[in-house]
Structures are given as structure tokens and as C-alpha cells.
Amino acid sequence: MIYQFAKEDIQKRIEEARITVMQQMQENMDNYVWKHIKSLQELENTRMSAMRKFLSDYEKGKAEGRYVFHELPGKLPYGADYFDIGLSSHFLLMYTSLGYDFHISSITEMLRVCKEIRIFPVVDLDANKTDLTRNVMDYFQKDYKVEIVKTEYEFQKGDNKLLVIRK
16 A cells, blocks of 8 residues: 555655554563564664665665555456465454455455465464454365465464465
8 A cells, every 4th residue: 555655655654653563562572572583672673674675765666666556455457377476464364354355355366466375474463363364265275275384483472374375
């Protein structure tokens, strides 16, 4: 969604969100594994460094077509199997309130343009397992290879798995 905005608007929103996110992280520190990232300050520095890199590339990337505004589950502006791999990070399966149909339609559209998709994590916003993940897996197992893969990376407790769906 952010690709519809100007660089300056994104930069302003990042700064506004930084304060809120860091307050929430402070309040919920016990829900995280402080192994790869050792402290709140390191987390903030890492995230802000990534944001600066993104913003420094944003205008060039938009001009080159690397940042394309789109909203799932709408049709993507690419042909079938255009990409080898697609990634949904901290969106699909995490926001259960969007409903089963939204997730099925969105994943179906991603699978139209990608030979494989990966969804991380497979828990909700509170790091709880949900029926949504199992129901989505059951739906796609008819036509695709579907598996949960454990990752070495775990920041939020319990979110060290990803869903892989392959053609």
C-alpha cells in the first residue's frame, strides 16, 4: 500500500510509527526472543537503517518498476508464473480478521504469478496458532505441494515457521 505515496509522506509515516512501535515493543518485551537482536536499541537501529536504505532507493525503484502499488486480492499486473518465488511477510495468515476468503483469494492470485510462495509467520498478531493456517493448507493441498518449514530465525516467540506452497 505504501507505494502509492510520495517519499516524503512515507518518511513522515515511518517516524510517526517508530515511536508507537517502540513503545509497544517496550511493553511486550517478554513476547520476543532476544537472540539475533539483543536489545530494543539494536532493534530500533536495525529497523531505521532498513527504512533509510529503502527510502534512498524508493524513487529510483519506482521509476524502474520495482515498487508497484497493488492491493490483494486484486489481480496483479503480471502474467502466469512471472516470478519464481513470492513472499508475504507479516501479513497473510497473521491478520485473521481479514477472513478466510480474503486469504484464499490473495494466495490464489500470488500462486498465479509465482511458482512458489512463502508466508511468514504462520501465527496471528499475538503469536497464536490459528485455524486459518490449517484451513488454508487444507484448501491448497489439493493442487499444490504445501508444507510448514521451520526456520532458524525466531524473534516473536513461536513464529519460527513459514508456509511454503509450490506448484
